[in-house]
Amino acid sequence: MNSTEQNCAALAERLTASGLRPTVQREVVFKVILEKRDHPTADEIFARVKAEMPTISLATVYNCLETLVSCGLIRQVNLERAPTRYCPNLHQHAHFHDETTGQIHDVDLPADLLTRLHAVLPPGFDAKSIELTFRGSAGSPRPELVEGRGRAGNNPHGTN
Amino acid sequence: MNSTEQNCAALAERLTASGLRPTVQREVVFKVILEKRDHPTADEIFARVKAEMPTISLATVYNCLETLVSCGLIRQVNLERAPTRYCPNLHQHAHFHDETTGQIHDVDLPADLLTRLHAVLPPGFDAKSIELTFRGSAGSPRPELVEGRGRAGNNPHGTN
DNA sequence: GGCATCGTTTAGAATTGTTCTAAATCCTTG
DNA sequence: CAAGGATTTAGAACAATTCTAAACGATGCC
Numbered sequence: 001m002n003s004t005e006q007n008c009a010a011l012a013e014r015l016t017a018s019g020l021r022p023t024v025q026r027e028v029v030f031k032v033i034l035e036k037r038d039h040p041t042a043d044e045i046f047a048r049v050k051a052e053m054p055t056i057s058l059a060t061v062y063n064c065l066e067t068l069v070s071c072g073l074i075r076q077v078n079l080e081r082a083p084t085r086y087c088p089n090l091h092q093h094a095h096f097h098d099e100t101t102g103q104i105h106d107v108d109l110p111a112d113l114l115t116r117l118h119a120v121l122p123p124g125f126d127a128k129s130i131e132l133t134f135r136g137s138a139g140s141p142r143p144e145l146v147e148g149r150g151r152a153g154n155n156p157h158g159t160n
Numbered sequence: 161m162n163s164t165e166q167n168c169a170a171l172a173e174r175l176t177a178s179g180l181r182p183t184v185q186r187e188v189v190f191k192v193i194l195e196k197r198d199h200p201t202a203d204e205i206f207a208r209v210k211a212e213m214p215t216i217s218l219a220t221v222y223n224c225l226e227t228l229v230s231c232g233l234i235r236q237v238n239l240e241r242a243p244t245r246y247c248p249n250l251h252q253h254a255h256f257h258d259e260t261t262g263q264i265h266d267v268d269l270p271a272d273l274l275t276r277l278h279a280v281l282p283p284g285f286d287a288k289s290i291e292l293t294f295r296g297s298a299g300s301p302r303p304e305l306v307e308g309r310g311r312a313g314n315n316p317h318g319t320n
Numbered sequence: 321g322g323c324a325t326c327g328t329t330t331a332g333a334a335t336t337g338t339t340c341t342a343a344a345t346c347c348t349t350g
Numbered sequence: 351c352a353a354g355g356a357t358t359t360a361g362a363a364c365a366a367t368t369c370t371a372a373a374c375g376a377t378g379c380c
Binding site: 085126 | 292
Binding site: 321327338339343 | 351352353354355356357358359360361362363364365366367368369370371372373374375376377378379380
């Protein structure tokens with residue numbers, strides 16, 4: 001049993017476990033993502049899949065991708081095509097995206113943590129910027145500790 | 161001199177320093193972003209600005225935002241409206257976005273760093289996922305150290 | 321001051337990535 | 351085999367953003 005067959009088996013298993021059908025389309029989409037590990041876009045995947053299955057439609061590729069993501073077989077990198085947001089806090093800081101409320105909070109990043117983050121890069125990789133986003137829910141204990149009320153940056157524009 | 165006037169002065173200074181003109185539109189857009197530090201989208205900014213300048217157009221808001229970003233007065237959060245990318249590496253890892261080539265490389269994250277990252281959140285904030293993206297250029301020394309050749313995850317799908 | 325020039329704004333069209341829709345097709349099960 | 355649901359398909363719809371061309375406005379030069 002070669003690697004491709006193994007992956008197909010794993011795929012089929014996951015799908016049926018979630019009450020979904022293992023279809024050729026899902027198989028092929030999964031396969032092309034595994035074949036070349038280069039973070040392709042939906043369009044690129046569509047092109048590659050089309051090469052061996054010319055009848056497939058873009059919508060199906062999107063469907064398959066969604067299915068694979070929901071089964072935990074692949075991940076999306078640029079999560080959610082949300083509108084770009086703008087932020088007056090110019091200090092290095094992370095964002096906490098509260099998925100329950102949709103709100104975004106600034107989170108301070110200590111200098112030594114930033115150093116550690118840069119240190120994690122292999123030699124030759126020079127990062128001009130770091131984007132760090134947490135996703136989850138914030139609950140609501142201690143509102144005095146969150147954004148705009150005593151934390152997150154020393155306020156480069158003098159607002160508040 | 162109040163805070164708004166200060167900010168306008170700072171804005172005017174930055175703009176002229178970059179050979180750009182301080183216009184009312186740029187001023188108002190900047191102002192509404194500072195007023196309410198809540199990471200608004202372009203549409204939201206458009207709505208707020210329209211309240212005090214009903215003739216402004218959406219395109220102008222986009223223009224102004226771009227200008228403010230390029231002057232370093234604000235930052236964009238969801239940088240670049242790029243197509244979503246898909247990734248078969250299911251391990252916790254960061255991405256290095258090489259802006260010269262457009263390529264995305266996986267970068268391993270040691271467990272203790274992840275712990276530190278979670279520790280940075282204020283109490284009550286519960287992060288289900290962390291998204292960490294570096295942007296910069298990779299140069300090309302030591303190709304044997306980068307993605308797909310010995311680093312970045314122990315390969316959950318058995319590819320390569 | 322008048323005029324050419326260049327930066328800026330505007331409205332609307334165009335583009336891009338993605339999702340929706342409705343019909344066709346495919347499996348599965350009874 | 352028929353009924354039912356799941357899946358695929360093509361194309362329309364959508365949302366965020368960018369482009370375009372025309373109008374406008376400020377600035378510099380004589």
